[in-house]
Amino acid sequence: MTSTDETGATDAPMTVPAFDPADPGPPCAYARLRAEQPVVKALMPNGETGWLISRHEDVRAAFADPRLTRPLLSAWPPREDADAPPPCLPTFLEMTGEHHTRVRRAVSPLFSRRRLEFMAPRIRAMAEELIDTMVRGSADGTGDLVASFTEPLPLRVLCETVGLPHEDRDLYLPHTLTLLSAAGLSMDEILEALYALQDYASGLIDRREKEFEEGGAGGAGGDDYISLLLAESRREGGDLTRDDVVSFVVTMLMAGYKTNIQHTANALLALLTHPGQLRRLRDEPEGIDAAVEELLRYVPLMNAINVLVALEDFTLHGQRIRAGDAVLPVIASANRDPEAFPEPDLLDLTRSPNAHTAFGYGPHYCTGAHLTRLQLSVALRVLLEKLPDLELAEPADSLPWDETTPLRAPARLPVRW
Ligand code: HEM
Helix, strand or coil: CCCEECCCCCCCCEECCCCCCCCCCCCCHHHHHHHHCCEEEEECCCCCEEEEECCHHHHHHHHHCCCEECCCCCCCCCCCCCCCCCCCCCCHHHCCHHHHHHHHHHHHHHHCCCHHHHHHHHHHHHHHHHHHHHHHCCCCCEEEHHHHHHCHHHHHHHHHHHCCCHHHHHHHHHHHHHHHCHHHCCHHHHHHHHHHHHHHHHHHHHHHHHHHHHCCCCCCCCCCHHHHHHHHHHCCCCCCCHHHHHHHHHHHHHHCCHHHHHHHHHHHHHHHCCHHHHHHHHHCHHHHHHHHHHHHHHCCCCCCCCCEEECCCEEECCEEECCCCEEEECHHHHCCCCCCCCCCCCCCCCCCCCCCCCCCCHHHCCCCHHHHHHHHHHHHHHHHHHCCCCEECCCHHHCCEECCCCCCEECCCEEEC
């Protein structure tokens, strides 16, 4: 990538600021970048360079900027060799224009706050079962919340919500995890995992189509989201194609799985290291919804992993960004910007307003935002009701991190109750 500032001088890129193992917060370098270099060229772990955007208002604007597009996973970073990869179906993030609008019009209503209300009792039942199992399996009143709770719950919730078979998880999860760890992978490995997920999703849709056929002319099919979207794809003049429904399944597996697991583990770590606030939440559970928003802001889940590509040349804070350049709005930094949040490094579970950017902004705003909120709020209620004296059983600074994907989270959360 060739890039110059307005004077024409080139500058060597810094490296993307890395997490500090001793600190659950965002890399501290962002405080200086926000103040002095709000747009700066940086070297990413995959060897590419991109422009880091660190201020809250710029991050929001970048997510919604029509001059910036999401690159195709199967074609970015661009390869030297001329062979174009065989086409993969785009995930929602990769869709553009009318296609994206049409697909979102069909899918978004299924993920509205009201539509998801049916999941609240089901999430509660799943969370209660997981906690009961952990408690029953413990001889000494201690356990690991990651293995027993934060790891299994989000996948079950996703499967139950959208109608994805949980029993197939060994078929699809390895490919999801391969794709999410993409930094060290060759393009061939990325493509292999993408095709494998696409094949799984297509086979699942075949099975659902068979159920439709067997349902006769009225073809009721199921009432899970995959079946509802498939019904829409079969409707004369419907908004979706069969390929869009395959993309829906692949997108859910890419966007809706590890994000939620890692966020939940980080959120619980934040609460367990602020025991006074945790107790207040236990005594005043009506504050849980505001706490969920604050945890979304406070947890620095996404550190320069959202990659956009410039479609045209433009200048931002004096830096000349060229068509084809990568631009990385850093959510982990935006959510700690003092211009947007008073005392940004303070966890304040009553913070209001709280215009965090955890779910992005604009046309690609996270489809799963309400599901994530609902799941965390129910999970917190259940935890605090069942284990009111919950506390960390080991010092927080001795806990190992799971860094198998760029979404860092505690690998274990040893607790006693
Ligand atoms: C803590 C959990 C989560 C976080 C922090 C998160 C964050 C994000 C962000 C930042 C984006 C926007 C990316 C961009 O504009 O380039 C996004 C998009 C998306 N997320 Fe989430 N997400 C989470 C959970 C989920 C869940 C549980 C689902 C599914 C049920 C989901 C489905 C999606 C989809 C489909 C998109 C793409 C929307 C589009 O392109 O139109 N996410 N997410």
